[in-house]
Amino acid sequence: MLLFWRALHFLTIYVINFPSLSFGATLKFERSEVIGDIFNLSPRGWLPGNKERPLEDWQQEIEGYRGIADQIIERSMRGPAANQSYDRLATFVDKFGYRLVGTQNLEDSIDYLLEKLKEDGLENVHGEDAIVPHWVRGKESAEMLSPRRKKLALLGLGSSVGTPEEGIQSEVIVVRSWDDLDQHSKQVKGKIVVYNQEWKGYSKSVDYRSNGASRAAAYGAVATLIRSVTPLSINSPHTGMQDYTDGVKKIPTACITVEDAEMMDRMQQRGERIVVKLVMGAQNLPSVKSRNTVAEVMGSMYPDEVVLFGGHLDSWDVGQGAMDDGGGAFISWQALSLISQLGLRPKRTMRMVLWTGEEMGGIGAEAYYHAHKGDISNFDMVMESDIGTFHPYGIKFTGTEKATKIMESVVDLLRPINATQLANEADGTDIAMWMSHGVPGSSLLTDTSSYFYYHHTDGDTLTVQNPKEMDRSAAVWAVVAFIVADMEEMLPR
Amino acid sequence: MLLFWRALHFLTIYVINFPSLSFGATLKFERSEVIGDIFNLSPRGWLPGNKERPLEDWQQEIEGYRGIADQIIERSMRGPAANQSYDRLATFVDKFGYRLVGTQNLEDSIDYLLEKLKEDGLENVHGEDAIVPHWVRGKESAEMLSPRRKKLALLGLGSSVGTPEEGIQSEVIVVRSWDDLDQHSKQVKGKIVVYNQEWKGYSKSVDYRSNGASRAAAYGAVATLIRSVTPLSINSPHTGMQDYTDGVKKIPTACITVEDAEMMDRMQQRGERIVVKLVMGAQNLPSVKSRNTVAEVMGSMYPDEVVLFGGHLDSWDVGQGAMDDGGGAFISWQALSLISQLGLRPKRTMRMVLWTGEEMGGIGAEAYYHAHKGDISNFDMVMESDIGTFHPYGIKFTGTEKATKIMESVVDLLRPINATQLANEADGTDIAMWMSHGVPGSSLLTDTSSYFYYHHTDGDTLTVQNPKEMDRSAAVWAVVAFIVADMEEMLPR
Numbered sequence: 001m002l003l004f005w006r007a008l009h010f011l012t013i014y015v016i017n018f019p020s021l022s023f024g025a026t027l028k029f030e031r032s033e034v035i036g037d038i039f040n041l042s043p044r045g046w047l048p049g050n051k052e053r054p055l056e057d058w059q060q061e062i063e064g065y066r067g068i069a070d071q072i073i074e075r076s077m078r079g080p081a082a083n084q085s086y087d088r089l090a091t092f093v094d095k096f097g098y099r100l101v102g103t104q105n106l107e108d109s110i111d112y113l114l115e116k117l118k119e120d121g122l123e124n125v126h127g128e129d130a131i132v133p134h135w136v137r138g139k140e141s142a143e144m145l146s147p148r149r150k151k152l153a154l155l156g157l158g159s160s161v162g163t164p165e166e167g168i169q170s171e172v173i174v175v176r177s178w179d180d181l182d183q184h185s186k187q188v189k190g191k192i193v194v195y196n197q198e199w200k201g202y203s204k205s206v207d208y209r210s211n212g213a214s215r216a217a218a219y220g221a222v223a224t225l226i227r228s229v230t231p232l233s234i235n236s237p238h239t240g241m242q243d244y245t246d247g248v249k250k251i252p253t254a255c256i257t258v259e260d261a262e263m264m265d266r267m268q269q270r271g272e273r274i275v276v277k278l279v280m281g282a283q284n285l286p287s288v289k290s291r292n293t294v295a296e297v298m299g300s301m302y303p304d305e306v307v308l309f310g311g312h313l314d315s316w317d318v319g320q321g322a323m324d325d326g327g328g329a330f331i332s333w334q335a336l337s338l339i340s341q342l343g344l345r346p347k348r349t350m351r352m353v354l355w356t357g358e359e360m361g362g363i364g365a366e367a368y369y370h371a372h373k374g375d376i377s378n379f380d381m382v383m384e385s386d387i388g389t390f391h392p393y394g395i396k397f398t399g400t401e402k403a404t405k406i407m408e409s410v411v412d413l414l415r416p417i418n419a420t421q422l423a424n425e426a427d428g429t430d431i432a433m434w435m436s437h438g439v440p441g442s443s444l445l446t447d448t449s450s451y452f453y454y455h456h457t458d459g460d461t462l463t464v465q466n467p468k469e470m471d472r473s474a475a476v477w478a479v480v481a482f483i484v485a486d487m488e489e490m491l492p493r
Numbered sequence: 494m495l496l497f498w499r500a501l502h503f504l505t506i507y508v509i510n511f512p513s514l515s516f517g518a519t520l521k522f523e524r525s526e527v528i529g530d531i532f533n534l535s536p537r538g539w540l541p542g543n544k545e546r547p548l549e550d551w552q553q554e555i556e557g558y559r560g561i562a563d564q565i566i567e568r569s570m571r572g573p574a575a576n577q578s579y580d581r582l583a584t585f586v587d588k589f590g591y592r593l594v595g596t597q598n599l600e601d602s603i604d605y606l607l608e609k610l611k612e613d614g615l616e617n618v619h620g621e622d623a624i625v626p627h628w629v630r631g632k633e634s635a636e637m638l639s640p641r642r643k644k645l646a647l648l649g650l651g652s653s654v655g656t657p658e659e660g661i662q663s664e665v666i667v668v669r670s671w672d673d674l675d676q677h678s679k680q681v682k683g684k685i686v687v688y689n690q691e692w693k694g695y696s697k698s699v700d701y702r703s704n705g706a707s708r709a710a711a712y713g714a715v716a717t718l719i720r721s722v723t724p725l726s727i728n729s730p731h732t733g734m735q736d737y738t739d740g741v742k743k744i745p746t747a748c749i750t751v752e753d754a755e756m757m758d759r760m761q762q763r764g765e766r767i768v769v770k771l772v773m774g775a776q777n778l779p780s781v782k783s784r785n786t787v788a789e790v791m792g793s794m795y796p797d798e799v800v801l802f803g804g805h806l807d808s809w810d811v812g813q814g815a816m817d818d819g820g821g822a823f824i825s826w827q828a829l830s831l832i833s834q835l836g837l838r839p840k841r842t843m844r845m846v847l848w849t850g851e852e853m854g855g856i857g858a859e860a861y862y863h864a865h866k867g868d869i870s871n872f873d874m875v876m877e878s879d880i881g882t883f884h885p886y887g888i889k890f891t892g893t894e895k896a897t898k899i900m901e902s903v904v905d906l907l908r909p910i911n912a913t914q915l916a917n918e919a920d921g922t923d924i925a926m927w928m929s930h931g932v933p934g935s936s937l938l939t940d941t942s943s944y945f946y947y948h949h950t951d952g953d954t955l956t957v958q959n960p961k962e963m964d965r966s967a968a969v970w971a972v973v974a975f976i977v978a979d980m981e982e983m984l985p986r
Binding site: 090091094095096097147148150153232233234235236258259262263266267270319320453454457458459461462463 | 641729752759950952
């Protein structure tokens with residue numbers, strides 16, 4: 001039976017790989033050279049490239065990695081690398097603070113990191129150019145003038161236009177939903193629309209931040225103030241990206257606090273006339289060049305085949321960007337670092353990419369995708385950590401049923417840190433394009449219960465990070481990336 | 494046996510009450526008039542004033558109140574009064590915002606409330622003067638200039654002096670504890686001391702806010718910046734009172750955020766030189782007159798005997814003072830309101846006092862105590878709600894062992910709202926003086942797990958309040974106050 005499979009494989013490998021030869025000729029050449037070895041010597045009794053390989057065989061192979069997984073975990077949690085990703089992140093964010101795309105500060109932080117990655121002994125350390133938007137916040141303020149004077153904390157939204165220098169002073173209408181807006185469309189003209197939408201989870205509620213300006217502008221609103229997208233507030237405005245709809249007038253838009261949105265809602269219910277003055281110096285300047293930051297541990301057998309993992313290095317211009325996405329970026333570095341420190345070398349290349357311009361809409365990731373999509377058949381798996389590094393439970397995975405079962409075995413190796421969950425549907429702006437073109441994807445599965453308290457606020461600082469949780473996250477990342485990169489075959493897709 | 498107790502009581506009442514006759518002559522006269530009735534007719538079979546009254550008798554009497562307690566609870570939770578305290582508070586805090594002592598805004602809010610209390614049909618509605626400090630914040634800002642420029646969110650502390658107009662620019666030394674300060678005392682001179690004390694609960698950690706300035710000034714510090722006293726921060730500074738030590742130079746002092754205190758601590762550990770510029774326009778102006786706000790439901794039999802309950806109406810100059818102590822103040826109004834709405838009239842007077850100047854150190858409560866301490870023997874119980882109105886579990890009580898057992902029976906009447914816990918040691922700045930002179934005291938026992946997130950910040954707004962929890966708190970308050978005010982006898986002390 002085994003011989004039959006091997007013979008079948010030998011035929012299959014050329015047929016299957018043929019279409020991708022143009023993208024990965026060198027690799028395929030190398031692979032064809034080693035096939036003979038594997039055919040005779042593979043310690044795991046199977047050959048790479050065989051789509052029909054039984055699941056049990058994958059599982060048996062993965063089980064063989066338990067010792068290596070334990071080593072990685074041990075080094076991350078209790079060994080000399082304990083606290084390392086936290087300490088590196090601390091030094092980084094304290095030195096540079098936040099890193100808004102378009103700023104010299106972000107570029108300086110990239111230069112610093114490239115240097116550190118080289119010092120860490122990693123391979124192929126380099127930046128890859130990406131053209132990114134250059135939005136500047138400028139000075140901004142909002143004050144309620146009627147029914148009483150009260151300053152409103154606010155943060156303008158990314159890509160928003162500014163107000164005239166003297167600001168916009170106008171009556172307010174508060175709406176709670178799109179329906180509410182539509183029902184009051186005739187009262188919107190000339191007013192500032194305040195959205196006081198209920199928190200229904202980030203993915204639902206963020207719709208108001210993303211589209212609130214244009215939907216109100218279509219009815220003639222002069223500006224929009226959107227309740228910050230968060231379940232908890234200490235009068236905390238949250239910034240974020242917004243999208244203007246083509247053909248609709250661009251009006252200034254900002255997030256205000258939950259508290260102030262609710263207050264104005266109550267005032268409106270009481271029949272009080274609300275007047276707000278909004279001043280925003282926001283500007284959209286010409287695009288500039290930024291860089292994705294890349295480092296690798298190169299593969300020993302199939303160096304052109306890649307397990308890609310990362311986070312983004314840019315942040316909003318608030319806090320320190322230590323959570324979003326300092327955590328994701330630095331556990332990715334740590335994952336590479338752990339493998340390197342342990343002297344491990346996977347068969348495929350482990351490639352860290354720290355994207356730029358994520359906050360402006362995954363700009364760096366888009367540039368990266370377009371530069372590398374020709375090699376898509378060599379991308380074994382793409383991994384993104386951008387939902388915090390608080391208490392990882394395992395990973396979220398997008399792939400075929402068989403790949404999912406394989407990954408269930410992989411995360412089972414994370415038993416020592418109790419991170420064995422495999423959830424459905426990896427998420428992440430920066431890997432979405434790869435996944436939509438069939439590349440298996442993973443994202444870090446974490447406790448997100450407090451993530452949106454700090455998201456896009458001045459509270460996104462090192463204070464919210466915990467060294468142990470970062471160690472645990474880095475261990476998850478390193479184990480998953482290494483084993484997928486080292487297995488006999490790429491994940492089926 | 495019963496007759497023996499009654500006869501003994503008849504003798505005892507004059508002996509026991511004699512020392513207090515000078516303070517409560519009118520009352521005692523009225524009481525002596527009704528004694529005959531009670532002797533013959535008391536429906537509960539016992540006479541007031543008997544210290545030896547068996548506990549079982551108290552318990553039996555209290556059990557008889559279950560129907561009334563149910564009525565109060567029903568009206569508060571589901572009846573026409575549901576949401577009323579929340580709605581009243583909302584209207585109030587949206588109209589006036591925060592209410593710093595010394596401001597016309599606080600006095601306007603007191604005038605408004607006196608009017609509303611009269612409209613609500615309450616009795617003896619009036620203000621009682623109290624002389625209060627007049628501290629003004631002025632403009633304030635802080636910026637870290639080295640190792641990099643970063644604005645520091647801050648709130649100056651009550652009673653702090655300001656800086657010179659041009660500010661104070663100085664090197665920073667970070668300490669984590671009093672011991673740490675003492676050990677580095679020689680390095681403090683001429684510096685700004687940053688306290689990065691660990692959060693160990695409010696009552697412990699607030700010591701740094703209260704005494705940080707003078708303890709550092711004694712070693713020659715030029716200013717102090719204290720980590721805000723909170724377990725959770727979204728870069729949120731918390732204000733509060735501080736106390737200068739006599740004979741020590743008064744230096745400017747403010748709270749910064751947990752995040753910035755931790756950041757500077759890390760920078761110091763890395764050997765980086767930290768320089769901060771602090772500007773504070775704070776001033777201590779001459780004292781002014783404010784008022785405690787009083788309303789009653791008068792007692793039917795012993796109107797001069799009083800169950801006093803309340804919260805404070807002043808707040809810090811941040812947020813809306815909706816939690817600290819809008820909640821406590823408005824559930825106190827609601828407690829009176831509920832009794833009045835139900836047409837109940839207790840034997841003793843239920844008196845609500847909304848103190849002024851609490852935030853500056855219980856100033857209004859001190860004035861109230863000194864004005865009324867001559868009547869102390871008529872104060873049956875004092876009650877304060879100033880730790881939030883989030884999910885009440887029952888009450889905290891300070892009193893004799895017997896009084897505690899009696900109160901256990903009283904809170905058992907709160908079974909329908911599951912608020913039957915009786916904890917030890919009532920707390921509250923505004924009732925402390927009464928308790929220290931032997932008057933039994935109660936405070937609302939609540940879930941305080943998130944209270945200090947918002948305490949003394951811009952996040953102290955109506956958003957943190959929940960109508961149902963306020964209804965529940967008002968029910969606790971009304972049941973406890975009414976029953977203690979209506980029982981045959983004052984609580985033993």
